[in-house]
Amino acid sequence: xxxxxxxxxxxxxxxxxxxxxxxxxxxxxxxxxxxxxxxxxxxxxxxxxxxxxxxxxxxxxxxxxxxxxxxxxxxxxxxxxxxxxxxxxxxxxxxxxxxxxxxxxxxxxxxxxxxxxxxxxxxxxxxxxxxxxxxxxxxxxxxxxxx
Amino acid sequence: xxxxxxxxxxxxxxxxxxxxxxxxxxxxxxxxxxxxxxxxxxxxxxxxxxxxxxxxxxxxxxxxxxxxxxxxxxxxxxxxxxxxxxxxxxxxxxxxxxxxxxxxxxxxx
Numbered sequence: 625x626x627x628x629x630x631x632x633x634x635x636x637x638x639x640x641x642x643x644x645x646x647x648x649x650x651x652x653x654x655x656x657x658x659x660x661x662x663x664x665x666x667x668x669x670x671x672x673x674x675x676x677x678x679x680x681x682x683x684x685x686x687x688x689x690x691x692x693x694x695x696x697x698x699x700x701x702x703x704x705x706x707x708x709x710x711x712x713x714x715x716x717x718x719x720x721x722x723x724x725x726x727x728x729x730x731x732x733x734x735x736x737x738x739x740x741x742x743x744x745x746x747x748x749x750x751x752x753x754x755x756x757x758x759x760x761x762x763x764x765x766x767x768x769x770x771x
Numbered sequence: 772x773x774x775x776x777x778x779x780x781x782x783x784x785x786x787x788x789x790x791x792x793x794x795x796x797x798x799x800x801x802x803x804x805x806x807x808x809x810x811x812x813x814x815x816x817x818x819x820x821x822x823x824x825x826x827x828x829x830x831x832x833x834x835x836x837x838x839x840x841x842x843x844x845x846x847x848x849x850x851x852x853x854x855x856x857x858x859x860x861x862x863x864x865x866x867x868x869x870x871x872x873x874x875x876x877x878x879x880x
Contacts, residue, residue, distance in 0.1 A: 686842035697852070713840050714806055720836040721849075727832050728791035728852025735842040737804070 651716040653743070656709045659716040660747050663707045668747045668755035673706075675746045675758040684738040684764040692731035693748040693756070697723070703730035705749040712742025739767045776800050778863055780873040786853045788879050794825070797846040798863050798871065804839035820845055822864045827877075828857035853877050 676690040708718040745759040778798040805817025823835040864870045
C-alpha cells in the first residue's frame with residue numbers, strides 16, 4: 625500500500641514537472657537569434673536603436689513598447705526595416721516594419737503579448753545594409769498567452 | 772464576428788509642408804494566437820490581423836507585418852512626412868484575407 629502510494633506520488637510529481645516544462649516551452653534565445661538572422665543578414669551592432677518598455681509589466685496581455693531609430697529619413701539615408709523579437713514567447717517574432725523615406729521618422733509604438741519574463745530585441749536595418757540593435761528585459765507578472 | 776471589426780485612425784487634419792505627423796490607429800480584432808484552448812479543450816485556430824499597409828497619396832510609407840505576439844485590438848502608432856495635401860490610407864489584412872481600409876485627409880497649408 626505504502627509502495628503504491630509512493631508510486632502515485634512519484635508519477636504525480638512527474639506530471640507536475642512535465643506541466644511546468646510545457647508551460648515554459650517558448651522560443652529559446654537561440655531560436656530568437658535564428659529568427660532575427662533570417663530576417664536581416666549580418667551581425668547587428670549595439671546602438672542607434674532605443675527600445676522603451678515598462679521594466680515590470682503586470683499584465684503580459686498588452687505591454688506597450690516604443691522603438692525608435694536614430695537616423696535621418698532621406699532618399700539616400702533611411703531606416704529600411706525594423707524587426708522586433710521576444711525570446712520567451714512560443715514564437716520569437718513580434719512585429720516587422722518596412723519603411724520608406726516618406727515615414728519621416730523611424731519611431732513606432734505597439735502593444736505586445738508576453739508569455740513570461742523575457743528579453744525583447746529590436747534590430748534596425750539601414751538602407752546601406754548596416755544593422756543596429758537594442759534589447760531590454762521585461763518582467764512579466766501575469767503571462768499573456770491564454771495557455 | 773468579422774462584422775464588428777472596425778479600424779480607427781487618428782491623424783491631424785492640417786499640417787505644415789514637410790511636417791512629420793503622428794498617426795495612431797487601432798483595429799478591433801481578437802487576434803487569436805492559435806495557442807489558446809476553448810472551454811472544450813480544443814485549440815482555437817489562429818486568426819490575426821497579419822499586415823498593415825500605409826500609403827500617402829498612393830505612395831507607400833510603411834508596411835507592417837504583425838505576428839501572434841501582438842496584443843488583441845492592435846494599436847499602432849508611427850509617423851508620416853507630408854509634403855503636400857493628400858489622403859492617408861491604411862489597409863489591414865487578416866489571416867482570412869479579409870481587409871479593412873481607413874482613410875484620412877490631411878490639408879497642408
